Amino acid sequence: MPFIIAIDGPAASGKGTIARALADRFGFHHLDTGLLYRATGAKGGDAVAAARTLTAADLTREGLRSAEAGQAASRIAAIPEVRDALVAFQRHFAAQEPGAVLDGRDIGTVICPDAPVKLYVVASDAVRAARRAAELGADPDEMLAQLRERDLRDSQRAAAPLRPAEDAVVLDTSALSIEAAVAAAIAHVERVR
Numbered sequence: 001m002p003f004i005i006a007i008d009g010p011a012a013s014g015k016g017t018i019a020r021a022l023a024d025r026f027g028f029h030h031l032d033t034g035l036l037y038r039a040t041g042a043k044g045g046d047a048v049a050a051a052r053t054l055t056a057a058d059l060t061r062e063g064l065r066s067a068e069a070g071q072a073a074s075r076i077a078a079i080p081e082v083r084d085a086l087v088a089f090q091r092h093f094a095a096q097e098p099g100a101v102l103d104g105r106d107i108g109t110v111i112c113p114d115a116p117v118k119l120y121v122v123a124s125d126a127v128r129a130a131r132r133a134a135e136l137g138a139d140p141d142e143m144l145a146q147l148r149e150r151d152l153r154d155s156q157r158a159a160a161p162l163r164p165a166e167d168a169v170v171l172d173t174s175a176l177s178i179e180a181a182v183a184a185a186i187a188h189v190e191r192v193r
């Protein structure tokens with residue numbers, strides 16, 4: 001049985017960095033599931049058709065990391081048929097030996113509800129805005145407004161809303177360096193393994 005690590009949390013909480021580091025540490029595959037929604041939104045046109053015909057090439061398009069692509073992703077991610085179209089790919093990815101780390105919004109709640117490790121990574125709004133502003137070379141206040149808008153939409157939608165699974169462990173990275181956050185995540189995985 002492959003080992004699955006599910007990591008969820010709001011935008012810029014540090015979940016992507018932690019997911020990559022865990023995959024590296026344990027030799028697992030890693031999927032940033034936000035990319036699926038970003039690529040679907042970036043295709044334009046009918047979002048359901050876009051999700052159903054998503055290819056590997058779509059995931060390497062330029063501009064997918066931008067704030068605009070994030071907002072577009074969050075709008076189409078509220079459509080249940082879009083989410084349904086992306087489930088099989090994610091579950092298939094999660095089933096690879098020796099294990100996989102998936103990060104997103106609904107991995108622990110919907111995609112991999114039986115994952116032995118579920119982390120819900122959070123950070124204060126100010127810290128998240130500062131991180132994203134540094135990453136994208138943008139204004140922190142504008143980032144803050146955008147993150148809040150996106151989190152609100154992601155947590156209030158009816159289909160697979162952003163929320164911690166009941167059995168998720170919450171990791172607050174507000175006051176942690178990347179190294180400390182990664183070390184805490186590794187320690188948790190090792191306890192469970």
Ligand code: C5P
Pocket residue numbers: 011012033034035037038070073074075077103104105106107150154
């Ligand atoms: O994680 P990232 O910021 O790249 O995600 C972009 C958007 O995709 C999120 O704001 C969310 O609306 C959507 N998403 C989702 N479920 C996931 C991953 C991302 O709804 N598992």
